[in-house]
Amino acid sequence: MPEGHTLHRLARLHQRRYGRAPVRVGSPQGRFTDGAALVDGRVLRKATAWGKHLFHHYDGAKVVHIHLGLYGSFGEFATTDIPDPVGQVRMRMIGADYGTDLRGPTVCEVIAEAEIGDVVAKLGPDPLRPDADPSLAWSRITKSRRAIGALLMDQSVLAGVGNVYRSELLYRHRIDPYRSGVTIGADEFDAMWRDLVALMKVGVRRGKIVVVRPEDDHGAPAYGPGRPRTYVYRRAGEVCRVCGTEVRTAVVEGRNLFWCPTCQT
Template identity: 45%
Template structure:
């Protein structure tokens, strides 16, 4: 599932490439036909992310809210003047690229026929965006969208977010901190990779009950996730290793083989102490940690 950094990259891309334009909106698949009819021709006024949810704000108090889930992705294309990423979301084989690979020739914008089950297609002045496979795609007014956002926990990528609600929610819970980090009502945008890597970097046992952690530890954990996620936004990849963990390998070359400290490294030696990395399922997702570094 795309984690919060990917959705913030999506918001940035929509802001850079489509805000201020009257967009042609359609639903080739048909499952968003009514919403597309309402939005067709409306000006996109803003794009924002909160956790794993994307909010596209259209003129007329209309918001297209989406959640990519496990399989969703936005793909993009356009004229030779369009400089967006080719795809952001679940299809990792496509990747998140700063410059798309298949620009159309110069001249009028001629989007290709939709490929696959395209829930929503947005077409602007120089490019288009196709949404496939989302877990959620709804049309709301601003009050409804704000109510949905308010149900989520604070987002570490929001520089103005107050971590106090996150700290309070964890400290009153008996659930393992490794489970609480994945609960979007507790903290928005942290997924399986950031969970494993941030807990390792803070030396915290993922099975420790939330209530066993003090406020200082939790504020450090919040700051760790914020820093890791900002790096993810910048790189378009989740890279959590430090230079000392990958001697001679630069940050840009770290992904995938040298990008993570414990995630998907079950049985391999810990990069810090050599102990085999452990893994087990926690609330339906594989959790990775070092039994020595995270006592």
């Protein structure tokens, strides 16, 4: 599932490509036909993101709310050569110079501007938003006996954090992912929050999750082609880049967790 930096990159891209101009919106697949008709031809005022949610704000207080989920993605094309839709295109947007096809989202709906508040009310602070209030996340963590490794993935605690940032952040701060939230100190949380903000800003800028410090960026290659190295994410059975201990994995609340049992004690 795309993590929060991906949605913020999309918001910025869509703002550049389509913002402040009329946009043609359709649904080749047919599942978003009624919603597309509500915004087709309207001016896209702005595109914003909160966590893993993307919002296209149109004139008339209409908003297209998108959550990519596990399989959603956007594909771009130039309007000089508009292709026939391929596959199940839920939504097609066409501007002056560019178009984009949305496939496979979990959510693609039109809501009123006032309803955005109902969506974000269920979410924790987004480290990439300038109005983020980390004290809201801290309050939920410090009152919970759930494992911090689970809390960091809970979108009602922190919006936009996925499996990569979760595993890597805990490693960078040498925190056992099974520690309960109530045992996390204020200084530990503050350090993690500052680090998370910085890491996710790098993700927005570079389009990749870069988490390994330069002095540790060596040894075994990354878990996938074109991916930067990680400390523990998807490295189960390999040796820790710092201490040489075998990296472990376990399923925590339905998601694979990765950690080093020596560095994270």
